[in-house]
Each structure stands twice: as structure tokens, then as C-alpha cells.
């Protein structure tokens with residue numbers, strides 16, 4: 001009946017599949033957190049996070065998931081009553097903004113559309129209207145993992161500059177760092193954050209933040225600062241203070257190994273791998289869409305992310321159950337406005353052609369087995385694309 005024995009394949013957009021090397025890196029006896037090994041480990045990670053974010057600014061490692069890193073960014077640069085502008089493109093910037101509101105910040109949303117990326121011209125227009133510069137920070141995500149949109153962070157940075165607005169530009173790169181270009185300094189970003197468990201191929205539990213000098217200046221007078229998240233507390237020479245306490249030893253070994261693997265592959269190759277595999281997924285979805293039962297959530301082809309594809313579909317539960325129970329492939333469910341109305345295919349982190357083609361093949365198998373109308377040959381279109389693009 002079923003063909004699912006063997007390793008289950010996790011195709012959800014985080015946490016993502018971890019390389020065996022990363023799993024093995026954690027398998028070691030307890031270690032002295034005051035040892036040179038740990039001090040050097042922290043130094044190397046803080047340095048390499050600067051490379052990943054492409055910044056000369058300061059980096060910080062928190063024992064936290066993405067929500068924790070959100071709170072780290074907010075508490076270090078904002079004060080009670082500050083106004084911020086949240087650029088909506090799905091669910092995640094809204095979630096970040098909700099955290100700010102709960103902390104006492106005055107949050108204004110720049111309304112977005114679940115089927116579109118942020119429009120930089122609208123950001124510029126809103127900022128130009130803020131002649132008194134009441135907006136203290138602007139929050140955006142690079143990839144919205146719910147809608148599947150990629151926002152043009154560089155263009156938004158330029159729009160902020162064009163408006164001559166001094167607000168801090170804060171960007172969430174949880175579903176994109178290590179998968180696609182991110183240029184914190186080059187794009188005018190003041191604060192960036194990410195997490196260990198998506199493109200960075202490590203277990204959940206580490207939150208990463210980077211801040212430039214402008215943000216660290218604002219930090220000096222921020223009144224939402226609390227001891228655990230506080231940048232100043234973590235900047236001293238004492239290694240113990242880098243984590244506000246005990247270092248997350250095993251997660252650090254895992255993250256060290258994962259970043260080594262990304263650097264060995266070379267980031268430009270990692271980005272290219274993601275773009276090829278994402279396009280293979282899009283070729284398949286394009287063909288399946290001909291059946292009129294499913295289609296891309298994101299309307300504009302150039303606004304579709306290279307890390308996750310959100311497929312709009314009425315009642316996807318049976319398809320997801322088939323893929324999981326019969327074939328051992330776990331797809332992402334629709335979340336937020338798309339709950340029960342979409343599924344998500346992750347192509348983020350430790351993924352290669354067999355993983356992606358296998359996932360597409362299983363989805364196509366499910367569409368067929370369940371009698372869901374779809375254009376035939378989606379997986380074949382993905383194979384054809386890769387066969388033409390990946391030269392022998």
C-alpha cells in the first residue's frame with residue numbers, strides 16, 4: 001500500500017533538513033564553556049555572521065528562535081511610545097510588529113497584499129508624508145515564508161534614502177540568509193536578524209542579529225532595553241556575557257559546521273543552487289496549474305521567493321496527508337490568511353536535485369492518486385529545466 005519506508009523528508013519551510021555532518025558535530029562530551037575552544041568558536045561565528053549579513057557592523061548570537069531575535073532587535077533600539085512603520089507582505093513582518101506593539105511601541109502597518117511583494121514607491125510616499133520624522137524604524141522581511149513573496153530590500157533601502165528619512169531600516173532575513181544575496185551595508189540596512197534553523201541548516205535555537213553604528217548610537221538611549229537582550233551587556237570582553245550566561249555549546253558546534261559547509265560550497269554557488277531548484281519547482285507548479293485547481297499564491301513571477309513556493313489550492317489537506325502518510329514527504333501547510341487554502345514547498349537550506357525532484361514527483365503522484373485535476377508533466381518540466389541548465 002505505502003511507499004514511505006526510509007528517511008522521512010521534511011519539505012516544510014523551517015526547521016529544515018540538517019546535513020549529517022551538522023548532526024555529528026553536536027555529538028561530543030560536555031565542554032568547558034570557559035575554554036579557549038569556546039572563546040574561539042564564538043569569535044569565529046560572530047565574524048562569519050558578519051560575512052553572511054555582509055556587514056562591518058556588530059553581530060550578536062542569542063539562545064532564541066526567530067521570535068526571540070525579533071525581540072532582541074526591538075528592545076535594543078526602541079523606546080516606549082516610539083512610532084514604527086511595518087511593511088506588510090504576508091504574515092511575518094506583521095508578527096514582528098505585533099511584538100513591538102505588545103512592548104509599548106506605536107505600530108503603523110503599511111498595508112500590503114498577500115499576493116504581492118512590498119512596493120518601494122509606496123514606502124517612499126509614506127515616508128515623504130512623515131515630514132516631522134515621527135517614524136523611528138521601518139520593519140520588513142526579505143522573504144515572507146507564509147505568502148512566498150520576496151521583497152526587494154535593496155529597492156526599499158533606496159526608497160528610504162530617496163525620501164531622506166532618518167528612520168532605522170530593520171530587516172528580517174530568517175527565511176533567506178544563506179540562500180540568496182543579502183547586503184546589509186550595501187542596501188542601507190541598520191539592523192538585521194535571522195535564525196539558525198532555515199537556510200542556515202542548523203537546529204532551531206539560535207537567533208542572530210547584526211547592527212550598524214547608526215543603530216548602536218540609537219541603542220544608547222533606547223528605553224526598552226532589558227538585560228538578556230542588551231547589546232551593550234554582550235559587547236564586553238567577557239565570553240560568558242556574549243550569551244548573557246551559559247553558551248549554547250551544541251548549537252554552536254552545529255552552526256559552525258553548517259556555515260563551514262556553506263563557505264566550502266561558496267555563497268555564490270549556494271545562491272545559484274537555490275535559484276535553480278526554486279525555478280525547477282516553479283516549472284512544475286506552472287504545469288500543474290493548467291488543471292485550474294492550484295496555482296501560485298504570488299501573482300508576479302519576479303516576486304516569488306527562491307526559498308519557498310506557496311501554492312494556493314482549495315482544501316489541500318488530502319494531498320498533504322497523501323504525501324506524508326503514503327510517501328513520507330512532509331509539505332508545509334498554509335498559514336495566516338492562507339490557512340486551509342494553500343500548501344508550501346520549501347526549497348531552502350540543505351536541498352539538492354534529488355530532494356526537490358523527489359518532492360515534486362510525490363506531489364504529482366498525490367495529485368494523480370487523488371484524482372485532482374492538474375496539468376500533466378510538472379515534474380518532467382522541472383527535470384527538463386534542470387537538464388538544460390545544469391551543464392554536463
Ligand SMILES: *Cc1c(COP(=O)(O)O)cnc(C)c1O
Nearest residue numbers: 065066067092141143145174175
Ligand atoms: C520562521 C520565521 C520567523 C520566526 O522564526 P521562529 O524561529 O519560528 O520564531 C520569522 N520570520 C520569518 C521570515 C520566518 O520565516
